[in-house]
Amino acid sequence: MVAVADEYEDALSLFASRLLSHPCTTFGDGEGDHHLRLLQAALSAGPDVPALLHTRSAARRLLQDRAKEAFSAAQAQAPPLDHARILAVADFFARAFALVADVQSCLAMRYEALLLRHTKFSDNHHLKVSREEWSTFAKDALHDGFYNIASKAFAYATAHTHRSQLDSTNSIEKDKINDMTGLQNLAKSLSAKHSVQSESAEYMKRRNSGVHEKYNLQSGKPKLPGSSMYMLGIKTRNIKKLLHSRERNLGDI
Structure with a gap:
């Protein structure tokens, strides 16, 4: 068991070391x-x-940070950009994220x-x-719950299919196109529904936070017993009478 644990630590450390030490352009x-x-x-x-x-969690965080650095470095290159290189880097990180189960x-x-392609x-x-x-x-994005991206991808899939082409294609091809259009509409609907639900959840969160804050402010006020409140009232009234008397005496002067 100790040997297995050592091998596990060595493999993780070696991966992190190689990923951090090599230029992103070699990915x-x-x-x-x-x-x-x-x-x-x-x-x-x-x-x-x-x-x-x-291991999966640690590798996921490492890859997320390294991906940001890689694309920032690519954008900082002097034009013209090496789009083929950027494409290769994107492909590398897509495969790496798949290994660590980072679907998004x-x-x-x-x-x-x-x-890019x-x-x-x-x-x-x-x-x-x-x-x-x-x-x-688009189907993968729809299946994993990323409806907005799925909708955009379906739009790209059907972008070059005009009505004239649809009328001239065979029935199997028409069914494929109609299926994609139906899935695109579903993705749009789910995206809108998800957006409304998110906004509603955020509103309720703010509302509940406001109510809770108001309650805390109210509950934070000291609650005096009846006798203390009575004495405090008399003291306040006497202070007001004293101030009124001083103002009147100053007026007579």
Whole structure:
């Protein structure tokens, strides 16, 4: 068990060291594949489930920070940017996030890669995004609850399908297009519903916070017994009479 624990710690430390010490521009090369194998080794070397969850959480945080640095460095490059290199980096992080079960970050990387290919490599036969790729990604995003991204991806999938093309295609192709349109409408509906629910939840949170704060302010006031309140009232009245008498005497002078 000790040997397994040592192997687990060594694999995790080695992955972190390699990821932090190598330039982000190498992530898309064979060096990136080596990093992913180290990550797989770290995830599989844990002696038990808690260790695996700890490794996954630590690797997830590390990857999130490193991804931000990588794309910031890419944006800071002098033009023209090496879009192929950026695409390779996005692909590396998409695969890495998939290994550590960070669904949201994985989808974000995949989406960035698809957008980059769509805008910069539309004339490249090997890199341009097909309708099937947009559709597959959109279904994944919809399944995982990212409705807004799913809606946008379905829009890209159906963007180049005009009504004239739809009328001239066969029934199987029409069914595919209609299915995507239906899923896009579903994603839009769920996105709007989710937005309303989020706003309602935020409103109730603020409202409850306000009520709680008001209650705290009220409950924070000292509550005096009846006898003390009576004596305090007499004292207050006597002070007012004294002030009134002084004002009257000053007026006579």
